[in-house]
Amino acid sequence: MxxxxxxxKNILKAVLKYGTPSYIYSKDILEDNIYKYKKxxxxxxxxxxxxLKANSNRVLLKIISKNGFGADVVSIGxxxxxxxxxxxxxKIIFSGVGKTYEELSVAADKEILFINVESFEELKVxxxxxxxxxxxxxxSIRINPNxxxxxxxxxxxxxxxxxxxxxxxxxxxxxxxAKKNKFLVPIAVxxxxxxxxxxxxxxxxxxLKVEQLIKKLKCLGINIRIxxxxxxxxxxxxxxxxxxDKLAAFLSTKKENxxxxxxxxxxxxxxxxxxxxxxxxxxxSGVRQIVITDGGMNDFVRPSxxxxxxxxxxxNGSNSIVNNFIDIYGPVCESGDFLxxxxxxxxxxxxxxxxxxxxxxxxxxxSSNYNLRRKPAEILVSGKDIKLIRKxxxxxxxxxx
Ligand code: LLP
Numbered sequence: 346m347x348x349x350x351x352x353x354k355n356i357l358k359a360v361l362k363y364g365t366p367s368y369i370y371s372k373d374i375l376e377d378n379i380y381k382y383k384k385x386x387x388x389x390x391x392x393x394x395x396x397l398k399a400n401s402n403r404v405l406l407k408i409i410s411k412n413g414f415g416a417d418v419v420s421i422g423x424x425x426x427x428x429x430x431x432x433x434x435x436k437i438i439f440s441g442v443g444k445t446y447e448e449l450s451v452a453a454d455k456e457i458l459f460i461n462v463e464s465f466e467e468l469k470v471x472x473x474x475x476x477x478x479x480x481x482x483x484x485s486i487r488i489n490p491n492x493x494x495x496x497x498x499x500x501x502x503x504x505x506x507x508x509x510x511x512x513x514x515x516x517x518x519x520x521x522x523a524k525k526n527k528f529l530v531p532i533a534v535x536x537x538x539x540x541x542x543x544x545x546x547x548x549x550x551x552x553l554k555v556e557q558l559i560k561k562l563k564c565l566g567i568n569i570r571i572x573x574x575x576x577x578x579x580x581x582x583x584x585x586x587x588x589x590d591k592l593a594a595f596l597s598t599k600k601e602n603x604x605x606x607x608x609x610x611x612x613x614x615x616x617x618x619x620x621x622x623x624x625x626x627x628x629x630s631g632v633r634q635i636v637i638t639d640g641g642m643n644d645f646v647r648p649s650x651x652x653x654x655x656x657x658x659x660x661n662g663s664n665s666i667v668n669n670f671i672d673i674y675g676p677v678c679e680s681g682d683f684l685x686x687x688x689x690x691x692x693x694x695x696x697x698x699x700x701x702x703x704x705x706x707x708x709x710x711x712s713s714n715y716n717l718r719r720k721p722a723e724i725l726v727s728g729k730d731i732k733l734i735r736k737x738x739x740x741x742x743x744x745x746x
Pocket of ligand 1: 706
């Protein structure tokens with residue numbers, strides 16, 4: 346992924362004004378990712394429901410909703426945020442294995458497109474709510490198709506043994522049971538295999554299993570015409586998304602029979618985000634060259650949690666490759682608090698600004714106040730315009746609660 350000198354200048358300007366650690370987003374790259382999805386799937390009837398968990402900054406949400414996207418939410422917080430950021434309620438779906446009675450009830454009141462049910466017991470709770478409210482509730486059932494998406498074990502969800510979804514066999518019984526309640530309206534069948542999936546064949550295998558289920562349901566008089574293929578399309582750190590053209594081509598062979606939902610999160614926002622930290626101190630630990638920065642695992646946890654390697658560039662120092670391997674750590678009191686290890690780069694000077702690429706997804710949204718550190722600022726760059734879109738937290742925020 347190439348960053349233009351002008352954009353690099355803007356990142357520098359932004360952090361000089363708003364400080365570090367900060368997340369900087371490019372509106373152009375965000376819109377380009379949205380456009381790529383629309384272009385790949387132009388031949389099929391598809392609703393894109395952006396997965397808010399990847400990044401729920403409301404300025405970014407407004408850009409995404411303005412482009413006609415729906416939303417995939419997993420909590421009432423995300424649902425309210427989506428509704429107030431311009432997403433049409435009839436384009437919102439609510440997923441998650443552990444929705445509480447209260448959450449299901451709020452979702453029913455908001456009349457969203459559908460609730461994605463993940464267990465028989467949840468379906469029974471939803472049924473009770475629909476009767477008590479005397480109200481139709483749209484639902485889908487999440488199938489675990491037992492397909493291996495070949496990704497990191499923490500973000501793999503579509504194999505038996507995972508907590509997500511139910512088998513196709515159980516889903517059949519659930520749709521059949523739900524038929525007894527006129528308020529439960531079956532809208533779709535859903536699967537989501539995991540995240541960082543690079544091979545479209547995994548979607549294809551799951552799709553064919555879901556299609557068999559839909560055919561069986563037809564025999565019971567249950568007609569489902571929407572297949573929700575979840576999210577998960579991968580983007581390598583430091584690269585832009587390869588458009589999911591092959592998946593789109595496959596879906597277009599099925600377009601007479603179905604319409605589709607996709608729930609992309611990472612592939613929409615990853616490449617548009619940059620996480621910038623400042624070099625504080627350098628030292629040696631045995632043979633290792635250690636660099637300590639002002640941003641840590643509480644701000645950006647992906648390297649520590651998943652071993653993700655996000656490329657890093659020095660914004661105001663040398664980027665020459667010098668066969669010198671450094672480890673970049675944060676200030677948090679844990680040995681696992683690193684941003685990158687074994688990076689081939691010249692030791693940055695104190696004060697040098699280090700910029701981690703592909704930090705737009707699961708960066709800020711997974712940040713925490715661990716060590717009572719403030720959450721970073723978020724800034725949007727659009728052409729020459731540099732706008733603060735979320736303030737750095739105040740210390741007062743901790744003291745007030
Ligand atoms: N739909 C459902 C039901 C999901 O659980 C997820 C992500 C998505 C859609 C969006 O998937 P995406 O297109 O972003 O891959 N924190 C991890 C990723 C966790 C993904 C959780 N579910 C990471 O930083 O790699």
